[in-house]
Amino acid sequence: MVSVQSIANTPSSLTPNDLPWIIDHNEERCTLCGRCAAVCPVGTLKLTYMRKRMPKLVLASSERGSSYKTFVGIRQSTEISKRCIGCGTCSMVCPNEAIRPLPNQARDRFRFLNTQQGEPVKRGGRRNEPGPNLLDRIIFDRISMLTDPALDAGRHEFSCNTLLGRVLPPEEYVRRKMAGEWIPPVREIFPFVIGSMSFGALSPNMWLGLLQGVAYCNEVLGIPVVMATGEGGCPPWVLRSPFLKYIILQIASGYFGWDEIIRAIPEMQCDPAAIEIKYGQGAKPGDGGLLMWFKVSKIIARLRGVPEGVDLPSPPVHQTLYSIEESVMKMIQTMSMAWNFRVPVYPKISGSTSAKAVLNNLVRNPYAGALLIDGIDGGTGAAYHISMDATGHPIASNVRECYLDLCAQGKQNEIPIFAAGGVGKNGNVTRNGMALIMLGASGVHMGKYMMQAAAGCLGSEADRCNVCNIGLCPKGITSQNPKLYRRLDPDLVAQRVVDTFMAIRTEVKKIMAPLGRSQSLPIGMSDALGIDDKAVAERLNIRYVC
Amino acid sequence: MCRLALKTASKPFSPFSVLTAMEAMQEGYDGSGLGLLLRGLQFADYKYDAKDPILSGIAHSEAALARLDQIMDKAGFTLKYDHEFDVKKEMIEAKDRFKYVLRIYKMPTAWTKLAAAEKEHRLMLTRLALRQDGEAHDDDLTAFSLWPDVAMIKEVGWPLGVGEALGLDSGRIKARVCMAQGRQNTNYGINLYACHPFFIQGIATMTNGENTAFVPIKDWLTGRGFPGYIGYQSDSEVFAHILHYVTKQLKLPLETYKHVITPLKNEELANHPQGDFLRGLRDACRRLIIDGPNAVIGTLPDETCLLVMDAKKMRPATVGGKPGEWAIASEMCGVDAMIPDRDRSLDFQPMREHTVIIPPARQELQIWSQFNRLPIPQAA
Numbered sequence: 001m002v003s004v005q006s007i008a009n010t011p012s013s014l015t016p017n018d019l020p021w022i023i024d025h026n027e028e029r030c031t032l033c034g035r036c037a038a039v040c041p042v043g044t045l046k047l048t049y050m051r052k053r054m055p056k057l058v059l060a061s062s063e064r065g066s067s068y069k070t071f072v073g074i075r076q077s078t079e080i081s082k083r084c085i086g087c088g089t090c091s092m093v094c095p096n097e098a099i100r101p102l103p104n105q106a107r108d109r110f111r112f113l114n115t116q117q118g119e120p121v122k123r124g125g126r127r128n129e130p131g132p133n134l135l136d137r138i139i140f141d142r143i144s145m146l147t148d149p150a151l152d153a154g155r156h157e158f159s160c161n162t163l164l165g166r167v168l169p170p171e172e173y174v175r176r177k178m179a180g181e182w183i184p185p186v187r188e189i190f191p192f193v194i195g196s197m198s199f200g201a202l203s204p205n206m207w208l209g210l211l212q213g214v215a216y217c218n219e220v221l222g223i224p225v226v227m228a229t230g231e232g233g234c235p236p237w238v239l240r241s242p243f244l245k246y247i248i249l250q251i252a253s254g255y256f257g258w259d260e261i262i263r264a265i266p267e268m269q270c271d272p273a274a275i276e277i278k279y280g281q282g283a284k285p286g287d288g289g290l291l292m293w294f295k296v297s298k299i300i301a302r303l304r305g306v307p308e309g310v311d312l313p314s315p316p317v318h319q320t321l322y323s324i325e326e327s328v329m330k331m332i333q334t335m336s337m338a339w340n341f342r343v344p345v346y347p348k349i350s351g352s353t354s355a356k357a358v359l360n361n362l363v364r365n366p367y368a369g370a371l372l373i374d375g376i377d378g379g380t381g382a383a384y385h386i387s388m389d390a391t392g393h394p395i396a397s398n399v400r401e402c403y404l405d406l407c408a409q410g411k412q413n414e415i416p417i418f419a420a421g422g423v424g425k426n427g428n429v430t431r432n433g434m435a436l437i438m439l440g441a442s443g444v445h446m447g448k449y450m451m452q453a454a455a456g457c458l459g460s461e462a463d464r465c466n467v468c469n470i471g472l473c474p475k476g477i478t479s480q481n482p483k484l485y486r487r488l489d490p491d492l493v494a495q496r497v498v499d500t501f502m503a504i505r506t507e508v509k510k511i512m513a514p515l516g517r518s519q520s521l522p523i524g525m526s527d528a529l530g531i532d533d534k535a536v537a538e539r540l541n542i543r544y545v546c
Numbered sequence: 547m548c549r550l551a552l553k554t555a556s557k558p559f560s561p562f563s564v565l566t567a568m569e570a571m572q573e574g575y576d577g578s579g580l581g582l583l584l585r586g587l588q589f590a591d592y593k594y595d596a597k598d599p600i601l602s603g604i605a606h607s608e609a610a611l612a613r614l615d616q617i618m619d620k621a622g623f624t625l626k627y628d629h630e631f632d633v634k635k636e637m638i639e640a641k642d643r644f645k646y647v648l649r650i651y652k653m654p655t656a657w658t659k660l661a662a663a664e665k666e667h668r669l670m671l672t673r674l675a676l677r678q679d680g681e682a683h684d685d686d687l688t689a690f691s692l693w694p695d696v697a698m699i700k701e702v703g704w705p706l707g708v709g710e711a712l713g714l715d716s717g718r719i720k721a722r723v724c725m726a727q728g729r730q731n732t733n734y735g736i737n738l739y740a741c742h743p744f745f746i747q748g749i750a751t752m753t754n755g756e757n758t759a760f761v762p763i764k765d766w767l768t769g770r771g772f773p774g775y776i777g778y779q780s781d782s783e784v785f786a787h788i789l790h791y792v793t794k795q796l797k798l799p800l801e802t803y804k805h806v807i808t809p810l811k812n813e814e815l816a817n818h819p820q821g822d823f824l825r826g827l828r829d830a831c832r833r834l835i836i837d838g839p840n841a842v843i844g845t846l847p848d849e850t851c852l853l854v855m856d857a858k859k860m861r862p863a864t865v866g867g868k869p870g871e872w873a874i875a876s877e878m879c880g881v882d883a884m885i886p887d888r889d890r891s892l893d894f895q896p897m898r899e900h901t902v903i904i905p906p907a908r909q910e911l912q913i914w915s916q917f918n919r920l921p922i923p924q925a926a
Contacts, residue, residue, distance in 0.1 A: 144758055144838070154859065159811070163829055170796055175831040177823055178923065186829050188812070410769025413833045516758030519808065519857050520835040527761040 012116065014078040018109040019084035020463060023076040029098035032072050034089035036099050039105045041472040041484075044084045045099075074099065077128050080116050087458045087465040089474040103462060111399035115503055121385035122292075124468025124478065126283060127377050128389055128511065130461040132538065133422055133430040134396050141530040141545055144516030151518050153509040156335045158518045160508045161224060162191040162443045164274055165318040165344035165369045167414050184369065187273055190217075190225045191521055192433055192504050194497075195374075195420050195445030196250050196276060196348070198230030199257075200291050200300045200312075201381035201468070203485035205493070206455055211238065212269055212490060213454065213497020214246045223501050228445065230290045231314060233257015233303045239264035244272050250348075251335065252278035253288050254263035254314030256304040262338070271343050274369065275335045278319070279327070280350030282378025282395070282421040284387035288314030297480035318350045325361050332367045344369030351375040351393035351421060359402050363397040363411055370416045372445060373398055377422025381478055382469030395421040396439060402542050403440020403524060412524060418441030424449030425461070429500075430507035439540060451477055454496040455488060548729035549574045550752050550863070552874040553844050553884045554851050556908050558720035560586040562670045565709040567883035568728050571876060578852055579730030580705040581741040581751050584697045586722025592627045594650060594695075599623070599669055602698040603647045603676065603689040603691035604738070610687040611645055613679055621672050622654025632713030639703045642686075646712060647720075648697055666747050670774050671692060671714045677739075688738050691745045693847075697721070700741045702730050723849050727752045740779035744786035747774060751789055753782040754876055755861045759837035760784060767791070785842045788834050793846075799921050800852065801914050802827070804849070804901045808857035810916055819919045843874050851904040859898040866893035874902070883921035 016022050023045065031230045037045040054067045076084060076353040084101050111236050114121050143151060151158075165186035167178065176183055194214065209225055217223040231252035238244060239261060249272045251258055280286070291300070291312040296396070300310040335345040346369040349358055355373050362368035375395025380388065393474040408411040419441035423432045425448075432443040451457035455477045468478040475537060476488035512518060515528050522528065530545035531537050537544035549571040553564050561584055587594055601618070602834070618625070629648040657665050673692040678689030690698035697719070701708045705728040709715060711908050727742040737926035742752035749812035760781035767775040767787050769832035772795070775787050785807070792803045797816050810830035828835075839860030844852045853863055865874045866881040881893065894913060896902050903912040 142758075157811075163832065167829050167832070170791075170827070170830040173826055174796055174798065177826060183826060407765045407769055410766065410771060412769065413766060415832070460900075516756060516838045519837045520832060522759070522761065523763070524762040524765060525759070530648060 021084040035093040089144025123466045126305040138435040142528040151513040153513040192310040192444035194227035195447035196228040196230035198232035200232040205447035205488040210488035212494035250276040282374030284378035284383035285350035290382040346370035348372040351536040372418040375421025420445035555871040561724045570879040570883035577704040580708040581727040582699040583725040583743045584721035588720040596695040606686040623651040637711035686872040751786040751844040754841040755839040757781040849906045853902040
């Protein structure tokens with residue numbers, strides 16, 4: 001028996017079968033070109049020399065019984081820090097389809113050991129819970145069969161836009177208009193918004209591609225899409241460009257990038273679409289933003305006014321925040337004033353059982369422009385795994401109870417509720433979005449879906465890839481390393497943004513037409529929704545169907 | 547499908563003539579019921595003062611009638627005239643109709659010094675109290691309207707048959723305005739309150755078609771906290787309430803109604819002289835945007851009549867007539883039957899942007915377009 005000492009056996013020792021992803025390498029097809037090893041973002045693949053014994057039967061005692069052969073082959077690292085993340089970039093570059101990562105069908109042991117040096121798992125992505133979510137199960141069942149002619153999604157005109165901003169009660173609107181008083185700013189936008197992803201979290205090419213696509217949607221297709229920046233400011237040239245009107249600028253607790261923004265105000269050609277004040281995020285409630293040092297490049301450092309290569313954690317709370325009332329009073333009004341009350345300002349909060357309390361405070365603040373609630377399935381560029389997976393509140397019931405609360409006060413048209421968190425998680429972006437709209441949201445934000453649809457993000461809820469946090473994005477979406485982000489062609493991203501929004505618009509019409517709706521977005525049209533789950537139906541106050 | 551007919555004439559006519567005219571459109575409806583609203587009333591047996599409120603409804607039992615009397619007494623109303631219909635009970639489908647109520651009251655003396663708006667509010671509250679009382683007693687009392695110079699009848703059955711059963715053919719009741727609709731809400735369980743026309747504080751509408759935006763509109767109206775915004779047994783009731791909201795609560799001119807229920811598109815508003823005001827109004831009244839194929843016919847307390855279409859004009863409706871006499875109907879043959887001797891070349895079928903208004907003088911049609919300037923003071 002071989003002595004124990006000769007086997008690598010530490011508590012953290014792993015074999016390839018213990019890892020979440022196992023490299024399947026076909027030596028017969030491998031040409032040993034080495035591209036897979038060169039491209040692997042985590043360096044799990046090693047092209048190494050290996051030796052094998054070639055036993056042969058020898059009768060003469062003068063000859064040795066075995067010879068050894070040296071060959072070149074691929075090895076998968078079993079080091080914790082270099083484990084395969086399943087991104088599949090190796091397959092993408094392999095000329096011969098000789099290599100691919102496969103998910104470990106057994107329960108991996110890696111998860112018990114991924115806490116080296118006391119550091120719990122941090123990652124990007126969203127809650128690792130694959131499979132259909134609640135929104136994927138809602139159907140639109142109030143088909144307008146009573147009336148003829150029905151609507152034709154292909155030929156009739158549809159009004160699918162929504163409003164972002166504080167809307168006055170009609171009596172007050174008429175009074176103020178006649179008296180020439182201030183009317184709060186309201187934007188008419190497409191109800192599917194590209195959610196907050198910062199310039200910093202996203203690579204410059206990704207950001208540019210999104211913006212180009214958004215501009216095309218607005219200026220050529222007439223789909224008034226807006227995108228939110230996330231914390232971290234906005235490139236200076238964008239601030240001074242006519243494209244700023246398509247951008248929701250976010251201010252979060254780190255105030256990163258706001259020096260640059262405030263300085264640019266006198267030179268702005270137009271107002272931004274809105275200002276989003278981030279108090280919370282669905283993916284990591286109670287946590288501030290986090291841009292890990294890997295991604296703090298020269299340009300990001302300049303934009304944010306920090307040194308290069310340092311971690312940029314935003315605090316969980318705003319420094320001004322004693323309570324949400326105080327925050328609303330100070331921040332919303334300050335931000336409104338910065339643009340002379342011409343720009344809607346609204347807070348973004350994590351989905352929570354206390355969302356209704358926040359909403360009711362906003363209702364009483366005449367400057368609050370909306371409320372964005374981000375549910376537990378929201379994505380992020382960097383967060384602790386535990387926050388992402390276990391902390392937060394699902395979006396559907398949160399939005400529904402907030403909407404019904406507004407209805408009870410008759411104020412559902414005054415403060416639009418926007419919903420986020422898992423919209424399009426399984427690709428059903430329009431279905432999910434429209435379900436939330438009919439539950440009472442005025443629109444939805446989607447971030448992760450846009451990365452997947454517009455840039456081919458490889459991440460999944462089966463914990464594939466999800467290394468957005470360390471700047472190694474194999475597609476160049478969330479990296480600040482030019483070698484990586486040059487892989488992403490902004491023009492192609494823009495093209496995909498446009499494809500995506502055109503498809504969403506058509507699907508919105510395909511949902512609205514059979515419901516007999518074309519004149520306005522069916523916000524709160526809960527009579528059109530059904531689900532095959534009694535408890536959910538009761539909770540959401542929609543119809544149970546089976 | 548339902549069919550609608552409205553006739554307005556300077557000289558009172560028998561509502562039975564409108565029911566007869568509806569027969570012309572019988573291919574289009576299931577004849578499941580009749581909804582009738584009359585204004586400008588004249589009674590053969592009584593000289594009516596148009597300022598006196600009229601209560602319309604049905605008492606389904608003697609006890610209900612007694613409670614009705616109690617409620618009206620308590621509110622201070624004095625009965626002046628109780629119209630006894632010549633009911634042929636065997637012709638009525640429903641067997642629980644104790645009495646069709648059409649009673650003229652004297653306004654409570656305590657209200658004499660009240661402002662008009664307050665009187666109107668109290669009239670509505672009294673009607674709602676009657677309705678509530680009926681609902682609390684197994685729906686044995688139905689109150690359709692309590693308003694000066696408005697009478698309403700709603701019943702299940704073939705419209706002409708109902709008219710005959712109630713003796714409307716005798717000519718004892720005449721009116722200058724008659725709104726008639728030939729269907730009960732057969733899509734769902736029949737409820738008399740769900741039958742058009744709908745009435746609130748002197749304003750009445752009846753509609754053809756389906757309002758698919760019903761639930762969000764209902765939710766919003768309910769949220770106003772206004773006691774009259776209740777019911778909604780039919781998706782069309784909101785049309786009457788929106789008309790009430792626009793004219794009575796927002797105090798905007800009648801023409802604004804169309805801008806609220808079917809606002810213009812952005813590019814159209816950009817070229818509208820009051821585009822800025824209307825765009826803001828569209829935002830503020832966004833939850834009142836209707837959807838679905840609809841033709842809405844309405845009447846106001848001053849006997850103004852109106853007709854508007856949905857934003858895609860997906861329902862037919864025609865208006866025609868001559869000075870002093872006009873008719874609106876779902877179909878041309880309905881107008882023909884009501885006013886055969888008119889110049890048909892002047893018939894009009896409104897398009898999506900039109901509001902057809904027949905002013906109380908009844909001398910001409912006003913065809914108002916959403917693209918026209920609204921008669922409101924220039925917003926500052």
